[in-house]
Amino acid sequence: MAVVKKSKxxxxxxxxxxxxxxxxxxxxxxxxxxxxxxxQVSTRSVKxxxxxxxxxxxxxFFEDSTRTRNSFSLAANRLSADIIEFTKKDSSVSKxxxxxxxxxxxxxxxxxxxxxxxxxGGAPRFLSRNINACVVNAGDGFNEHPTQGLLxxxxxxxxxxxxxxxxxxxxxxxxxxxxxxxxxxxxxxLGAEVIFVGPPTLMPTEVGRLPVKVSYSLDDVIEKVDVIxxxxxxxxxxxxxxxxxxxxxxxxxxxxxxxxxxxKSDILVMHPGPINRGLxxxxxxxxxxxSVILExxxxxxxxxxxxxxxxxxxxxxxx
Amino acid sequence: xxxxxxxxxxxxxxxxxxxxxxxxxxxxxxxxVIGIRSRGEILAQRLSSQLSRELGKDVPCGTLDITLYxxxxxxxxxxxxxxxxxxxxxxxxxxxxxxLVDDVLHTGRSARAAMDALIDLGRPRxxxxxxxxxxxxxxxxxxADYAGYKANAxxxxxxxxxxxxxxxxxxVVIE
Numbered sequence: 001m002a003v004v005k006k007s008k009x010x011x012x013x014x015x016x017x018x019x020x021x022x023x024x025x026x027x028x029x030x031x032x033x034x035x036x037x038x039x040q041v042s043t044r045s046v047k048x049x050x051x052x053x054x055x056x057x058x059x060x061f062f063e064d065s066t067r068t069r070n071s072f073s074l075a076a077n078r079l080s081a082d083i084i085e086f087t088k089k090d091s092s093v094s095k096x097x098x099x100x101x102x103x104x105x106x107x108x109x110x111x112x113x114x115x116x117x118x119x120x121g122g123a124p125r126f127l128s129r130n131i132n133a134c135v136v137n138a139g140d141g142f143n144e145h146p147t148q149g150l151l152x153x154x155x156x157x158x159x160x161x162x163x164x165x166x167x168x169x170x171x172x173x174x175x176x177x178x179x180x181x182x183x184x185x186x187x188x189x190l191g192a193e194v195i196f197v198g199p200p201t202l203m204p205t206e207v208g209r210l211p212v213k214v215s216y217s218l219d220d221v222i223e224k225v226d227v228i229x230x231x232x233x234x235x236x237x238x239x240x241x242x243x244x245x246x247x248x249x250x251x252x253x254x255x256x257x258x259x260x261x262x263x264k265s266d267i268l269v270m271h272p273g274p275i276n277r278g279l280x281x282x283x284x285x286x287x288x289x290x291s292v293i294l295e296x297x298x299x300x301x302x303x304x305x306x307x308x309x310x311x312x313x314x315x316x317x318x319x
Numbered sequence: 320x321x322x323x324x325x326x327x328x329x330x331x332x333x334x335x336x337x338x339x340x341x342x343x344x345x346x347x348x349x350x351x352v353i354g355i356r357s358r359g360e361i362l363a364q365r366l367s368s369q370l371s372r373e374l375g376k377d378v379p380c381g382t383l384d385i386t387l388y389x390x391x392x393x394x395x396x397x398x399x400x401x402x403x404x405x406x407x408x409x410x411x412x413x414x415x416x417x418x419l420v421d422d423v424l425h426t427g428r429s430a431r432a433a434m435d436a437l438i439d440l441g442r443p444r445x446x447x448x449x450x451x452x453x454x455x456x457x458x459x460x461x462x463a464d465y466a467g468y469k470a471n472a473x474x475x476x477x478x479x480x481x482x483x484x485x486x487x488x489x490x491v492v493i494e
Contacts, residue, residue, distance in 0.1 A: 011400050030402075037384055037403035046439035049387040079387075309403065312393075319395040 015314040016128040016135040017307050019144035020185040032154050035306035041078055051309055052081035055112040060086045062118045067273055068138050072115045075304035107131050134311040142178055148272055149182030151300040155292055156227055164191035169221050171197040172231035172280055175204045179272045184212055195221055201242040218253050223262050229270040230255050230280045255281045268292050324468055326489035332467035336449050337369040339465055344416055351379045351415045355433050358422035361484045381408030388432035412441040422480040424450040427461035454478050
């Protein structure tokens with residue numbers, strides 16, 4: 001068993017996790033290393049540890065979510081925090097209360113960490129500048145979804161050992177995807193090459209300024225990549241007619257059994273969920289031996305525990 | 320700097336600890352050794368090898384990370400930021416006599432945290448505490464069952480355990 005010497009130089013100092021763009025490779029690696037220690041909490045006899053005992057976490061979700069919200073709730077529970085679930089439809093937001101008023105009122109009750117999902121990009125940052133509690137971004141507009149980005153690189157690193165030198169395709173509706181952006185920042189900072197793949201109508205307008213390659217053909221990249229992350233077509237966000245028909249999209253950009261035959265045998269197939277089976281991915285591929293979609297969900301729990309733990313540590317030490 | 324245990328003496332202490340553990344533990348009970356990261360991890364591996372030799376059977380060994388159970392996590396004074404590491408215990412702790420191993424027993428706070436962490440993994444038959452150095456300065460009511468060297472070091476001194484695997488040399492010094 002190798003004994004790793006504790007590095008004295010690095011200290012986590014962020015009490016908010018707003019995005020991965022602003023993090024260094026060292027900070028990202030530190031979160032991933034920390035998450036390793038939280039994996040076993042979920043597999044043992046007592047699936048709970050005490051580090052956030054007496055702390056209150058609020059899940060402040062202004063958009064629908066099942067996976068992310070449940071994952072944060074369970075992560076907070078396993079760290080022994082108390083948790084308040086806030087959803088838009090059964091709150092005073094429906095009576096016209098502003099984001100800041102909602103947050104200030106929750107803060108007046110003595111909360112410590114706000115986990116926020118909001119349709120407006122930048123909402124978590126706005127909140128972090130106006131309240132004292134820690135803020136964790138659980139998805140803001142088309143901007144970032146940092147814990148998804150972290151759990152994606154965690155999953156890849158766990159299986160492949162490193163991201164250094166890997167070629168990773170992110171396929172589909174890039175323009176409306178905060179996952180694609182957080183993935184891109186985390187993956188490129190850790191040394192991978194990222195290729196955005198999709199029809200031109202679903203590419204972000206700023207794509208030329210991003211540290212990625214772009215391809216409009218999945219068939220051109222399928223043989224080359226080590227990891228493929230298939231994004232969900234987000235019907236609720238699509239305006240106009242970005243592609244002629246679902247069938248045509250599927251034909252050119254769907255991950256089919258046929259296409260998988262041309263991929264590397266050890267390619268990792270990822271999806272942030274929820275899957276439109278038969279649209280961006282065929283069921284046999286989603287359930288196939290290269291799929292790590294459920295590992296992503298499991299790892300997400302450990303990563304979110306690590307994030308909640310670290311922001312709380314930074315806050316405690318800055319008091 | 321004063322050397323209180325050299326390489327030879329550390330070897331002797333571990334043999335003595337193993338001997339005492341064997342003579343105290345009824346032979347029908349299963350013993351397992353668990354070290355507290357990070358120096359306790361190395362000592363636990365050595366102790367389990369020694370116990371395996373004496374008992375003529377494999378004595379399993381694991382490593383416990385106690386960071387999540389520390390009592391200073393939310394205290395602003397905790398200037399050093401502990402990194403969470405993995406707990407690696409590849410066996411069931413239920414019904415075993417667990418020998419919990421650390422390098423130095425001082426305030427007793429690490430041993431308290433380790434016991435809480437251990438009990439979240441299952442229900443051992445018994446937990447015994449074995450340390451290389453038993454230093455005065457307890458802050459909680461915890462004592463070692465097996466202690467190698469008793470050190471009466473002043474509060475401002477540092478008792479440093481160096482081991483070959485992590486530091487290149489086996490010795491215990493007071494600085």
